[in-house]
Amino acid sequence: METDCTRDELPVDGDVIAPLPTGTRLLHIGPHKTGTTSIQGALFAAKDEMSRHGVEWPATTRHPMEAVLAACARTGMIGDTAPTERHWERLLEQVRATGRRTSVLSSEFFADAPDDTAIARIVEQLGGDRVHVLVTLRPLVRIMPSQWQQYVQNGLRMGYEDWLTHMLKKAPYEQPNPSFWRRHRHDRLVERWVRVAGAGRVTVVVVDDRDREGLMRTFEALLGLPEGLLRPVPDAANRSLTLAETEMLRNLNKEFRANELPEELYSQLVRNGAVMHMKNSCVPGPGDVKIRTPRWAVEAAAGIGEEIAERIGGTGVRVLGDMQLLSAEDEAGTGAVAEPRIAPEVAAQALYGALAAAAVPARTRSVHQTPSGELVRVLGHRCLKRLRLR
Missing domain, CATH: 3.40.50.300 (P-loop containing nucleotide triphosphate hydrolases)
Structure with a gap:
């Protein structure tokens, strides 16, 4: 050698x-x-x-x-x-x-x-x-x-x-x-x-x-x-989710699996769309419940x-x-768990991330790398095109 x-x-x-x-x-x-x-x-x-x-x-x-x-x-x-x-x-x-x-x-x-x-x-x-x-x-x-x-x-x-x-x-x-x-x-x-x-x-x-x-x-x-x-x-994309964010996603996973949607859709809309945009756009604050x-x-x-x-x-x-x-033993990560509540702005960013991912072709830039204005324009044009086809 x-x-x-x-x-x-x-x-x-x-x-x-x-x-x-x-x-x-x-x-x-x-x-x-x-x-x-x-x-x-x-x-x-x-x-x-x-x-x-x-x-x-x-x-x-x-x-x-x-x-x-x-x-x-x-x-x-x-x-x-x-x-x-x-x-x-x-x-x-x-x-x-x-x-x-x-x-x-x-x-x-x-x-x-x-x-x-x-x-x-x-x-x-x-x-x-x-x-x-x-x-x-x-x-x-x-x-x-x-x-x-x-x-x-x-x-x-x-x-x-x-x-x-x-x-x-x-x-x-x-x-x-x-x-x-x-x-x-x-x-x-x-x-x-x-x-x-x-x-x-x-x-x-x-x-x-x-x-x-x-x-x-x-x-x-x-x-x-x-x-x-x-x-x-x-x-920011590497940060862990809060308990509320994780619970929101876990329940979405249940719906996704129950409706037998394609796995490719999960990758594009959920993980690389909703979750990625939410993590990049929302910084957890002191009031957010951590996973205990x-x-x-x-x-x-x-x-x-x-x-x-x-x-x-x-x-x-x-x-x-x-x-x-x-x-x-990590005492900071233990104790009673408060009720996890997702903030409206966090839920909105997750929803927007999924919508934006649907508007951007999978082989182009990832959603969080694309300016919001451009995503809105692309999404609008696609929706209008589909309405015309109908």
């Missing part, structure tokens, strides 16, 4: 993280809800500057999701275009084009690789012993509400507490979302990748939510980049987090950060 690596170890001098060997292909596999979108946005925005420091971002987009889904034999989001092997091959060509330079790839969907065979194929095709796997982790108690509302954005109809009951109390804990524990039983995730890459080529980073830019600094150190080069990129996790689920998650930390500690991988955070 061709390589230009000059160091074999990753020494730590106090709090200083030594850079990975030159020529490493750093593979960030997530999993979901561990700062992936934030770091992907920062890496993509800084790709030209990184290149001047010898580090390449080979993908042509912020997140090469279709390529990774294809590599992991996963289907896309409901109603989206199906990923193909060609997506993956194109990404591999871009990675190979970086030659002997250091490069970095990030996708939380790598965590969905179904088995050791799929992982071995991914690692070998990305460079074999040049690949260093990076896993970012957060406490389960913080991941659960965020992951639930994300599942709702992809069509889930189950309420939060009912969903928690299925995930934590109903063996084999696979319904309605088999992907949850494949992603978030983090010890098993690390073990799968260690079996292929080896403990010496896997690093685990425990994300501390109190340090908002700590993950950026860790990536800079591992890649040998100047401190401060990676900066957060504002992205019941005490019994918090305690269960903390217990699982303790097991995860212990098993990861026994794998021999390098750990950056405080493993005790994985079993922390």
Whole structure:
């Protein structure tokens, strides 16, 4: 295997993280809800500057999701275009084009690789012993509400507490979302990748939510980049939904499924129309009800987090950060749940987003990238045309 690596170890001098060997292909596999979108946005925005420091971002987009889904034999989001092997091959060509330079790839969907065979194929095709796997982790108690509302954005109809009951109390804990524990039983995730890459080529980073830019600094150190080069990129579309917004969408999902509407319509009008426009147009205020996790689920998650930390500690991988955070109980996210009420302006923005998505052809710009005046004109012309045809 061709390589230009000059160091074999990753020494730590106090709090200083030594850079990975030159020529490493750093593979960030997530999993979901561990700062992936934030770091992907920062890496993509800084790709030209990184290149001047010898580090390449080979993908042509912020997140090469279709390529990774294809590599992991996963289907896309409901109603989206199906990923193909060609997506993956194109990404591999871009990675190979970086030659002997250091490069970095990030996708939380790598965590969905179904088995050791799929992982071995991914690692070998990305460079074999040049690949260093990076896993970012957060406490389960913080991941659960965020992951639930994300599942709702992809069509889930189950309420939060009912969903928690299925995930934590109903063996084999696979319904309605088999992907949850494949992603978030983090010890098993690390073990799968260690079996292929080896403990010496896997690093685990425990994300501390109190340090908002700590993950950026860790990536800079591992890649040998100047401190401060990676900066957060504002992205309203990445925010989590409030409880009221999620409940509105969950009930819409019920109606959508009951009426057996096409999945392509869900992708265009609901997820990329109503939800996207609502998230970009409405900023949650202090009065908005957040998704709160019941005490019994918090305690269960903390217990699982303790097991995860212990098993990861026994794998021999390098750990950056405080493993005790994985079993922390988040008091801010617990307590009695107030009645979620959707604000009229939020509902209006969601409705407008769906109408605008219906007016804009699916293959052109996304709705939230199109000026409101233009959307109104297009929608008006289409309605008038249909009336004339009738």
